[in-house]
Amino acid sequence: MLTQDELAMLQAIRSSGSLSRAAAQLGKAPSTISHAARQLETRYDALLFDRRRYRLELTPAGRLLAEEAERLLTDMGRLNTRVRQIASGWEDRLTIVTDELMEFQTLLPVITDFDKLQSGVSLRITHEVLGGTWSALREGRADLVIGATNEPPAIPRLRWFELGVMDWVFAVAPRHPLASVAEPLPREAIQQYRAAVVADTSRGVSARTYGVHGGQEQLAVPSMASKIAAQRAGLAVGWLPRLRVAALLSRGELVEKMTADPREPNTLYVAWRGEHAGKGLDWWVERLREPRLMKRLINGLEVQ
Structure with missing residues (x-):
């Protein structure tokens, strides 16, 4: 040597x-x-x-x-x-897992500011869907999760805060058969048509879907952007983030339909485990508490 x-x-x-x-x-x-x-x-x-x-x-x-x-x-x-x-208290690597609902572009300014610290911390950012986000934190595959849905589960030393609330709209393409059905749409009418879903990536627990009725055919897609595209093309129906499709609704490229079984808004969370705290994690948690950033993460980028 x-x-x-x-x-x-x-x-x-x-x-x-x-x-x-x-x-x-x-x-x-x-x-x-x-x-x-x-x-x-x-x-x-x-x-x-x-x-x-x-x-x-x-x-x-x-x-x-x-x-x-x-x-x-x-x-x-x-x-x-x-x-x-x-x-000196900085991590070697910080693994951040976002729910697929979060759009990576909204995090770019945050990453830029973190780089300015010259901390040496290596960032790894991936995404999961629905229960998969909480599973990543529980199984140690994430140091920090952003945009996790549903109530925080029982995880040792879990710490969290609410990121915000996401509102949904049931939308179909203007030429889809449901576009001309009288409102509110009954469950029986919706069941006749394929629903677009972003598949749950959780491991070891039952996968979940939202707004899908028993026996309804499903089109599983890899992302919310794909789900919006599929519904815009008339290939399926389902619930979409209201603010992200506002421009499509205003132009008539998607049609909002009232349903007999409305979907409640989802509360999204930022969460981490207290025993893994380092300077990098502390910085990200503090930054994610900023109201303007929280709003941008929830609202996302409007689809044009």
């Missing part, structure tokens, strides 16, 4: 092409560097330096060792930085 001094010496010799210049670069006597170089060759039982020319050059074995030395120096520097980072 090379010492840090030996790694630095190899790097200096490689870049300078001279023992004397390498010594000056490292603040050591040339004789010290020459002795260390010969000791290195003895240890590896290999010729590492070609001394036959005016400019000191590395042999192929020496170049390999120098290249690996440079990589190791970089890795050691990163390791030292990470150790200081952890010691």
Whole structure:
């Protein structure tokens, strides 16, 4: 195993092409560097330096060792930085799981501000659907969840606050048969047509769906954006976030229909586990409490 001094010496010799210049670069006597170089060759039982020319050059074995030395120096520097980072209370990585209802674009300004801290914390942001968001927190796959739906479940040391309330509208394409049915739409009428659903990603618990009646055919789609597109195309019916489809409703590209079984608004939550708190998590929790950001996350981006 090379010492840090030996790694630095190899790097200096490689870049300078001279023992004397390498010594000056490292603040050591040339004789010290020459002795260390010969000791290195003895240890590896290999010729590492070609001394036959005016400019000191590395042999192929020496170049390999120098290249690996440079990589190791970089890795050691990163390791030292990470150790200081952890010691000062910052996490190595922060895993954030958003419910699929949240739109990633709304988090971009927050990520930009977090980067300005130069904390060294690596961010990993993924999404789950419905119960899958809570499952990620329970199973340790998330440090922080944003936009989780339904009441917070029993999770050890769970901490949470309400992000806001999402209102829904039952919408169909203007040429869909339900568009001309008298309101309020009875359950029996809705059951005759396929419902678009974003599939629950929870593990180990019963999957949930909203606004789907027993026996109703379903079109499972990967995201809310896909669900809106499917209903806009008349391929299915269902409940959509009211504010995100406001422009489509105003232009008549979707039609709002009153139903006999209205859907209650959903309260969305921000949640984390208290034992995992670090400076990065604390920063995100504090930022997510800002009223303007909370509103932007709930409202999302209006579909044009």
